[in-house]
Amino acid sequence: MAPYASEDSESGARRRKAVRYAVPVAVVGVAAATIGLVPALASSGDPDLPDITARQLIEKIAKSDTEQLSGTVKISTDLGLPSLGGAAGGAAGGGLMGGGEHEGGGSSADPQSKLTELATGSHTLRVAADGPDRQKLSVLDDTSEYSVIHNGDDVWAYDSKSDEAYHAKQKQGAHSEDGTDGSDGSGDDAKKAPKGVPATPKELTDEILKAGGDTTSFSVDGTSQVAGRDAYRLQIKPKQSGSTVGAVTVSVDAKTGTPLKFSLTPAGGGAAVVDAGFTKVDFAKPAASTFDFKPSKGTKVTEADELKKAPRHEGSVKPKDLKADELKAGGLDDLNVIGKGWTSIAELKLPKEAGGLAAGKGSADMPPEASKFLSSLGDQVKGEFGSGTVYSTRLVNVLVTEDGKAYAGAVTKDALVKAANAG
Template sequence: MAPNDSAQITEEDGEARAGRRRVTRYAVPVAVAGVAAATIGLVPALAASGDPDLPKISAQQLIEKIAASDTERLSGSVKITTDLGIPSLGGLTGAMGSSLAPQGAEDGKGGSTADPTTKLMELGAGTHTLRVAADGPDKQRVSIMNDAAEYSLIHNAGEVWAYDSASNEAYHAASPKGADGSHQGKERPAGKGVPATPKEFAEQALKAAGDTTSVSVDGTARIAGRDAYQLLIKPKQAAGSTVGSITVAVDAKTGTPLKFTLMPTSGGKAVVDVGFTKVDFARPAASTFDFTPPKGAKVTQADEDTARESAKGGEGAKDLKELKDRNELNQPKVIGEGWNAVYVLGSSDGASAPSTSDEMPQDAQKFMDALGDKVTGKFGSGTVFQTRLVNALMTDDGRVYVGAVTKDALVKAANQAK
């Protein structure tokens, strides 16, 4: 086994990607789970078949090996287990009904159950098996395998297709800007920024590495039939962070991350465990990336959804300035940095405060009561919704503080902002 060898990462933290957020009182717990899935990643618990004897390598050399990896073609199966310590999102979605459904999907007027924005939320809880394939920067496919159905997301050249066999619905969009290859290191075209392989998770984890992070080589492992080094990433003196450690298994030959495991400071099972169970670095068949909607499938065009959402957002707006102000309220600000970063959503004056909800479904209210913990401070009062990784504080005047930090750290951030 390779010995432990530590190194510090001094590159600056990447800027947080702003995104539109809807702040509603009973959607926040689901958004918290979504942040965990989208920001940290997807990877499985795999049994090791013995630790291989590999040449010694330093942490810096292993990081450079990952960065230099030129793997663009592969196929295989990925197992993802996510344990945030909350009830299944699938059951929650059913309880909340239309509040979590794609806009218009609940009444048959537009929207699509195949929309990746909502479908990939399912990866935020439980264990899932994915089939993945890639052939260069302009062809990728990710399929979520269920007992009686399959959901597939396909990016091929200038198009993105998503298909849900359970509902026989398809979603079609043009590839995001940069999908011709310039997206590398930026945004994945197929998944709207949601990671789907251990490599993408590892890249996000390393972006967060700074002088508050220790990185070491923690032995070797056998993953999906291949020899791998284990890279251990741990926050140093990051009081308030819920991240205990991250382990990345790196293919010894290609430098491709094969497995990603995130352990919380609270101990117990991994919060996120994602890894290949099978992997093949040969070029996938070209037909893998072909897609034609089945006969009778409902097809939703992305530009139709965009137009519908824009029209809905404009209702009651007196002028363009009011629309702009609404959008600005949803742009997150950041308090702190590195492992202790807290993202702030909503206005400072409560202009977009969510309403208390007498209309909240009973099951959704029970869900919130189970997660919620009332807190007070200089900021006023609010409720903290907790998972094993990402937590959120919703203040009574409409602001939301969210991050991979403890309840006390959220209250401290709220007091600091006040």
């Protein structure tokens, strides 16, 4: 997945393109709920900036036309889960998409799997953008660097650790083979991020602003300095009880309206679940050479078309390979959303074996001892629905019942039990 650009429209006649820096943070899609705009004057703070209402600040963000910048971004994601590292990338890239470095024709530089590692832990990124056709994102490590470069019709990715490169040709307006708006790993739709994957910092804000309603309060929580620039702090809080989201804070550049930092803190307190922001930023036009890339002699280069033709690992399945009756058997047709806004809960029917595993009863593929260990990772709960196991992170909780249902959301355990009782 590369840095993406998309059109930012103010009205039918005024459409401008804004740069998106893609950083996979899956939990934000759950937290971005129905929002109501509540004007509030900015409180005193440092630096001393003119008072502004929350509505005016949101309008300032919407009118921002920043297309050229460069800088350093620090992103930290702490769900309370162990870091998956390359294993996460392998599962996402190899298991579903047929890619991954362990399969024939795969590449360790393939963005489809490599950037999945950003979903956990702390990472330092270097970003640059010059309009919708030139962006670069580099993930910095102690001894290596991974970069994705979009320059005109070409998308390059390079992993210095393995000395491997990935190359795809950009096709304007293309879509993935399964008809979705997301990339299929070929680079054919490199400008469009997969659905549900926000970027940082601006696209994270856009995800939240898409919704509207009376479940959320907006206020301006003073001012701050981010990357040496004066900024307003836009604070977003749920009005509903039962949500595990404490607050979302977006630091907005006072001059350009560009979001510089995004932070999501849990209701239970402690460090932010997601914290992403610039530590250095420059709004000058980056040098054209920033987006140049040519593989060195000896570098293994994998073309996107090669990955599409390569045989997939046994057992790997692309979404398009699944038939309608198989999807129904998996319960995807039975997805139901309970409630609204920040306390929305997804209800899904699972295979009956899943409920038994959660209760520690085992299955043909898993002995009771292993199943009991799995269930011990969660909390056993009972209610009118029967019994089940709640698996928790710092933001998202999931209840799996013995009768094979799952309830998931950025809500408390009690809210899940209540939803299961009602169901």
